[in-house]
Amino acid sequence: MPIESALRARSDDKCELCGDVTNLAAYAIPPEPDGTAETAALLCGTCTDQIDTPANSDVHHWRCLSESMWTPVPAVQVLAWRMLSRLSNEDWARDLLDTLYLDEETQTWAAATGDGAASSEETSLHRDSNGASLSAGDTITLIKDLNVKGAGFTAKRGTAVRNISLVQDNPAHIEGRVNGQQIIILTEFVKKQN
Numbered sequence: 100m101p102i103e104s105a106l107r108a109r110s111d112d113k114c115e116l117c118g119d120v121t122n123l124a125a126y127a128i129p130p131e132p133d134g135t136a137e138t139a140a141l142l143c144g145t146c147t148d149q150i151d152t153p154a155n156s157d158v159h160h161w162r163c164l165s166e167s168m169w170t171p172v173p174a175v176q177v178l179a180w181r182m183l184s185r186l187s188n189e190d191w192a193r194d195l196l197d198t199l200y201l202d203e204e205t206q207t208w209a210a211a212t213g214d215g216a217a218s219s220e221e222t223s224l225h226r227d228s229n230g231a232s233l234s235a236g237d238t239i240t241l242i243k244d245l246n247v248k249g250a251g252f253t254a255k256r257g258t259a260v261r262n263i264s265l266v267q268d269n270p271a272h273i274e275g276r277v278n279g280q281q282i283i284i285l286t287e288f289v290k291k292q293n
Contacts, residue, residue: 102134106141115175116182117163119143126150128174130211140174150182158189165195173205180209225270231291233273235265239289250280259292260284 103125106115113120122144132138142150149156161182168179180199186192201209225233228242238261245254260275263284272283 102136102139103141105136106139109136109172110141113141114143114146115140115170115172116142116146116167116178117160118167119145126178128177136174138174140172140178142178150178153185156185158186158192161186162191164192168195168199173201173208176201176205177209180206181212184209225265225273225286227289227291228287229290233263233265233286233289233291235263237263238292239263239273239275239284240292241284241288242290243288245284245288247277247280247282250278250282252278252280254278254282254284260289 106125107123109115112123114123120143123141124144124147125139126142126147127134127139145160149160164179164183167175168183170176170179176199180196180201183192183196183199187196227233227239233239238259241254241256241258241260244256247254254277258277260277262275264274266272266274266283271286273286273289274281274283276282277284
């Protein structure tokens with residue numbers, strides 16, 4: 100395995116992202132790895148699993164990127180940029196991403212898989228009064244009595260509103276049905292139900 104030997108020599112037998120020394124293997128970096136060490140990194144099983152399966156991500160594990168992102172190795176820079184982009188809802192990750200500089204070719208490679216591209220959900224993120232992310236179809240609870248203009252009633256505190264819709268052009272507004280009426284509700288007056 101010449102590629103793994105080259106990666107082990109380059110990384111001093113440590114995961115190039117977190118520094119772990121166990122369960123190491125070569126990781127080919129998409130979208131078009133060419134089978135050389137230049138398009139691969141030596142990663143531990145934990146990093147590999149969390150990169151390949153975002154649902155398994157442990158946010159705190161990736162604090163290791165504050166050191167590994169400064170590597171001169173473009174392949175490792177690409178992985179660091181992709182993970183920081185994926186975790187950009189965390190303040191510390193966003194701060195690190197803002198300080199990470201990639202040359203134009205490396206930046207193009209990093210963005211080639213679509214990681215870091217803002218989705219329409221991320222660009223207009225709806226959050227409840229506690230900062231929890233709201234999605235279409237969620238159930239929320241009103242945290243304040245709301246006078247519904249034009250409908251002649253007050254939506255009472257504690258009212259559950261099921262199957263909400265998001266107002267796409269305004270992250271401060273959601274829509275929901277209360278007392279048989281479809282109304283617009285300010286997100287600052289709602290709490291997401293678990």
